[in-house]
Amino acid sequence: MSSRVFLIRHGETEGTEGRKHISTTDNKVSKLGEKQVEETRERYVGEGKLIDPNRISRIPRTRDRRTCELLHLGMHHHQHFYDRTTKQTTTTAIPPVTGEVAEATIQITPSLVEWDYGEYEGLTSGDIHEKRRQAGLDKERPWSIWEDGCPGGETPQQVTDRLDELICEMREVIQSTATTWPSGQVVTRATEEPRDIVCVGPGQSLAALAMRWTGQPLKYGKRLLIETAGVAILGFEDDDFNQPAIILGWRPSAR
Numbered sequence: 041m042s043s044r045v046f047l048i049r050h051g052e053t054e055g056t057e058g059r060k061h062i063s064t065t066d067n068k069v070s071k072l073g074e075k076q077v078e079e080t081r082e083r084y085v086g087e088g089k090l091i092d093p094n095r096i097s098r099i100p101r102t103r104d105r106r107t108c109e110l111l112h113l114g115m116h117h118h119q120h121f122y123d124r125t126t127k128q129t130t131t132t133a134i135p136p137v138t139g140e141v142a143e144a145t146i147q148i149t150p151s152l153v154e155w156d157y158g159e160y161e162g163l164t165s166g167d168i169h170e171k172r173r174q175a176g177l178d179k180e181r182p183w184s185i186w187e188d189g190c191p192g193g194e195t196p197q198q199v200t201d202r203l204d205e206l207i208c209e210m211r212e213v214i215q216s217t218a219t220t221w222p223s224g225q226v227v228t229r230a231t232e233e234p235r236d237i238v239c240v241g242p243g244q245s246l247a248a249l250a251m252r253w254t255g256q257p258l259k260y261g262k263r264l265l266i267e268t269a270g271v272a273i274l275g276f277e278d279d280d281f282n283q284p285a286i287i288l289g290w291r292p293s294a295r
Contacts, residue, residue: 042276042279042281043214043217043234043237043275043276044236044237044273044274044275044287045214045237045253045274045275046090046236046238046239046271046272047239047241047246047249047250047266047271047273047274048080048238048239048240048241048270048271049241049242049246049267049268049269050073050077050106050240050269051069051072051073051074051075051076051106051107052069052070052072052073052268053067053068053070053073054068054070059164059165060163060164061157061163061164062154062157062161062162063153063156063161063193064156064161065161069106069107073269074110076269077107077111077269078110079269080111080269080270080271081110081112085112085113090271090290091238091271092236093112093113095233095234096113096235096237105121107240107269108146111240113146113238113240122146122147122148123148125148125150151202151203151206152206152239152245153242153245154241154242154244154245155185155190155194155244155245156190156193157185157190157193158192158193158194159190159191159193160190160191160193161193185244186248186260186261186262187258187259196257196259199258200248200252200257203245203249203252204252206249207249207252207253214234214235214237214281215281217229217233217235224282225279225280226280226281227279228279243268244261246272247264249274250264250272250274250286253274253286254284254285255284272286273286
């Protein structure tokens with residue numbers, strides 16, 4: 041098995057419950073969202089489960105610290121958060137956890153923040169379409185953030201650029217354990233353990249990340265949905281690092 045990248049959407053917030061576009065507004069995980077994340081942890085995180093803490097190399101994430109805390113990722117008795125913007129590390133004490141745990145430092149990276157909605161911050165899709173209709177826009181086709189971006193916010197190209205930088209960094213980590221076969225395939229060396237990466241963030245950015253992982257333009261991401269506290273998987277076809285893919289189905293390994 042080769043390395044994988046797990047995409048985990050944050051638990052439900054007041055913004056996601058109301059289907060509002062929230063990026064710069066401070067929006068905490070709700071009680072229901074915390075329960076969703078705890079259920080995800082129980083089902084998918086742990087030794088021998090889908091996300092094995094022993095295989096985790098890095099955990100880039102956005103501002104949603106609470107989701108990481110509830111997932112029990114990147115911790116032993118404490119969780120260490122490194123903010124790549126301020127270059128400061130903070131530590132959060134957590135309740136004792138039994139079993140194997142990862143020791144990876146959780147990296148707070150601006151590359152994985154939600155799409156900057158600019159003037160559309162706090163609005164629903166219906167609000168945005170009505171606002172644009174009143175302004176006489178979108179007469180040829182409906183507005184799509186994936187193709188048009190947001191006034192005062194980010195363009196699709198800006199989102200593409202920052203996600204591509206993150207992907208390059210993740211691939212460097214993953215391919216540090218790789219070797220090239222005579223056939224040209226790039227695979228994990230037999231003497232190395234595959235390195236998994238966990239990305240915790242907002243749904244729209246994670247969908248965009250999946251598109252860029254496979255080299256596709258963002259406009260195709262509009263049909264990719266990740267439920268709150270849901271898990272998606274990125275990997276490689278035939279375990280070849282030259283063939284990045286989205287894994288649509290996962291089968292537990294036989295024990």
